[in-house]
Amino acid sequence: MPLSTTKSMLLIQKCRRLSSSRLLLCLQEELPPSPHEKILHQYSAGIRWNSAAPEQPDSNLRLHDSLSESLKTVSLGSNKGLAWYTCGPTTYAPAHIGHARTYVCLDIIRRILEHQAKISNDPQPLFVMNITDVDDKILTASQELGEPPLSLARRFEAEFWRDLDNLNCLRPQVITRVSEYVDSDIIPYITKLHRNGFAYETDDSLCFHIRAYEERLGSFTKYGKLAPSSAATDFFSLDNAERFKDGGSKAKKDPRDFVLWKKRKKGEKLYWNSPWGEGRPGWHIECSAMIEAVSLLFRDTHVFQAHAGGIDLKFPHHTNEIAQSEAYHSDSNMLQQRKEWIPHWVHTGHLHIDGLKMSKSLKNFVTIKTLLKDDHPTILTSPADDFRLWCLGFAGSYRSPATYSEERIQEARHRREKIVQFLLLSSESIERFRNTTPKKWTSTEQNLCFMVGKATERAIKGLVDDLNGEAFVREIDNMVDLGKTYLQKNPNCPTEPLEVCVTNIRELLSLVGFSNKTVRPELKNSTTNNEGISGGESKLIEEVVRFRSNVRSIALADLGGESAQAKREILSLCDDVREKTFPSIGLEVSDSNSNDNQWSSWKYCLPRTPNGSETKGEKKQLKRKGISLGEVAVEDFFKVGQYEGSFSQYDSDGIPLKKADGTAVSNRLLKKLLKKRKKHEERIK
Numbered sequence: 001m002p003l004s005t006t007k008s009m010l011l012i013q014k015c016r017r018l019s020s021s022r023l024l025l026c027l028q029e030e031l032p033p034s035p036h037e038k039i040l041h042q043y044s045a046g047i048r049w050n051s052a053a054p055e056q057p058d059s060n061l062r063l064h065d066s067l068s069e070s071l072k073t074v075s076l077g078s079n080k081g082l083a084w085y086t087c088g089p090t091t092y093a094p095a096h097i098g099h100a101r102t103y104v105c106l107d108i109i110r111r112i113l114e115h116q117a118k119i120s121n122d123p124q125p126l127f128v129m130n131i132t133d134v135d136d137k138i139l140t141a142s143q144e145l146g147e148p149p150l151s152l153a154r155r156f157e158a159e160f161w162r163d164l165d166n167l168n169c170l171r172p173q174v175i176t177r178v179s180e181y182v183d184s185d186i187i188p189y190i191t192k193l194h195r196n197g198f199a200y201e202t203d204d205s206l207c208f209h210i211r212a213y214e215e216r217l218g219s220f221t222k223y224g225k226l227a228p229s230s231a232a233t234d235f236f237s238l239d240n241a242e243r244f245k246d247g248g249s250k251a252k253k254d255p256r257d258f259v260l261w262k263k264r265k266k267g268e269k270l271y272w273n274s275p276w277g278e279g280r281p282g283w284h285i286e287c288s289a290m291i292e293a294v295s296l297l298f299r300d301t302h303v304f305q306a307h308a309g310g311i312d313l314k315f316p317h318h319t320n321e322i323a324q325s326e327a328y329h330s331d332s333n334m335l336q337q338r339k340e341w342i343p344h345w346v347h348t349g350h351l352h353i354d355g356l357k358m359s360k361s362l363k364n365f366v367t368i369k370t371l372l373k374d375d376h377p378t379i380l381t382s383p384a385d386d387f388r389l390w391c392l393g394f395a396g397s398y399r400s401p402a403t404y405s406e407e408r409i410q411e412a413r414h415r416r417e418k419i420v421q422f423l424l425l426s427s428e429s430i431e432r433f434r435n436t437t438p439k440k441w442t443s444t445e446q447n448l449c450f451m452v453g454k455a456t457e458r459a460i461k462g463l464v465d466d467l468n469g470e471a472f473v474r475e476i477d478n479m480v481d482l483g484k485t486y487l488q489k490n491p492n493c494p495t496e497p498l499e500v501c502v503t504n505i506r507e508l509l510s511l512v513g514f515s516n517k518t519v520r521p522e523l524k525n526s527t528t529n530n531e532g533i534s535g536g537e538s539k540l541i542e543e544v545v546r547f548r549s550n551v552r553s554i555a556l557a558d559l560g561g562e563s564a565q566a567k568r569e570i571l572s573l574c575d576d577v578r579e580k581t582f583p584s585i586g587l588e589v590s591d592s593n594s595n596d597n598q599w600s601s602w603k604y605c606l607p608r609t610p611n612g613s614e615t616k617g618e619k620k621q622l623k624r625k626g627i628s629l630g631e632v633a634v635e636d637f638f639k640v641g642q643y644e645g646s647f648s649q650y651d652s653d654g655i656p657l658k659k660a661d662g663t664a665v666s667n668r669l670l671k672k673l674l675k676k677r678k679k680h681e682e683r684i685k
Helices: 005-014 020-030 035-044 097-119 136-145 149-166 178-195 210-217 238-244 283-297 311-328 383-393 406-433 443-464 469-489 496-511 536-557 564-584 616-624 667-684
Strands: 062-065 070-073 081-086 126-131 174-177 199-201 205-208 259-263 279-281 302-310 344-348 351-353 402-404 587-591 600-604 647-650 656-659
Touching: 062 344, 081 097, 081 283, 097 149, 097 302, 097 344, 097 351, 097 383, 097 402, 097 496, 126 149, 126 283, 136 149, 174 178, 174 283, 178 199, 178 205, 178 259, 178 279, 178 283, 178 311, 205 311, 210 311, 259 283, 279 283, 283 302, 283 311, 302 311, 311 344, 383 406, 383 469, 402 406, 406 469, 406 496, 443 469, 443 496, 469 496, 536 564, 536 587, 536 600, 564 587
Parallel strands: 081 126, 081 302, 126 174, 302 344, 351 402
Antiparallel strands: 062 070, 199 205, 205 259, 259 279, 587 600, 647 656
């Protein structure tokens, strides 16, 4: 016989400190579930990847494979776990936002894979990343700065890890630095290729021999598996090799050949002894040799199934990795069995700044440190989470080109604020009504749980379908709207359905790597950084808002009496503080409209420019040209100021049709642009 709702509620209170999954387990084991508890369990467990039904084909992560040009399930392994290799940075300069997008997207993929492995009881994946600390660029920077090459490389590597930590990206379990593998693994690897006839020596280097590779292995494989198609280039045609001869090194036997070992030039300070003389490894060989070394180290537990990096590495770097690795393993039965060296290749797309390629010469080079700079820090701001949300829902597919702009980051920031404010409001409501008399469920509560459960399923389906971040963010928005509507229409409602909604949103956000500033935002502030203020920042804000409220109430009390003009001016100042000053520092104040109660309430928000005013960017760009925003004709609005250079084609009314990079303006962006244009029309009327 089911226990009473009161007893159920007491049990729920007893288990508050448990995670949602443990709470649900507690409910299942300790008392027979009532109908609404069944719903609570069914839909808050929706995030568990349908683990009870592993036969579902869409329950595992599928990602685009550049090798087969198709969507493939990422194999987590059964007897042995998945090993995943990511090409890391060359550490000669600060990392930039192109790196940030790649590593944030790959971090999200990693978190999904780790969660799936945990749910399905598969071995946890092994994530490996290399650091290229031996390279021509490092030698050049070392000479310019007067710093030893490896010292410089270590300094920028340390900066890279700090950037990654600040982006809330998980560090790899294994880090392979080129300098640490030269003697033990890279030289022996090259030696085997040379001994087996896949390499030849020139005056200044040792080169991989493509024709020997094709002659020996041509019946099993081919060169250029990740190279551009023949429709885009005829570089791989041997018939055309002669015309490339003069353009490349005359010592090379084929223009496609690449360097395995560079012989030391006079004055170079970074070198190792080898059978071919003093020198250092070529770029492509490092990853193949280090993957081989890690494979041997983890041969009993993991197998490399995936290799990732930016799209710029696809050719020639990853293309040449495959060729030399297949040559290295030519004495095994790998090729005869038609097996790929690494079966799954994941590439992230290029990043442009306002439609232009990022470069130092164009002065649009943005470092990760600059990206994460927080000019107005509050307990709610998080540039790293704003950027992660941009990567997920505003930058398109992880494998497509993305255009970064401050406007798009602002959109992501406002979207995150909406989510955070809902979580704060819901948490406050749940806390307030937690110990009140339990309330009976109706179809409203059942419907909320049902809708949240379905939205959760769709969000997960989006994630596992080639990391469809837009679909994922759309469903988070949907759940926020559902929860908001439920709260507004049912202020004294049962809190359990709201808890399901909040829990699912939090678990989904946590799953893809958002920090606690987004997942579990808190308004309470400690006095740690405000030791001179008794009660801390919150107390100070409370007193300032109270003072403003009292002044406003006095001014409102007798508007028709003496000094009416002065009182109106006081009210105007109060309004300015509410609409401009407070929002700019991250506070939102609401005044009561009741004649009986002139009190004001406040909450934290993300710092923002007051509505209706020109942004700093607009003012700066227009001022430079001596133009006032009020003078800009409607049809020219998207051709000057902050939009100048953003679009390449317009219709007869000045509405953008194509972005600067030639891609079409999406319906979603067009909608937002038209809203901004409408505001401008109202401004100049």
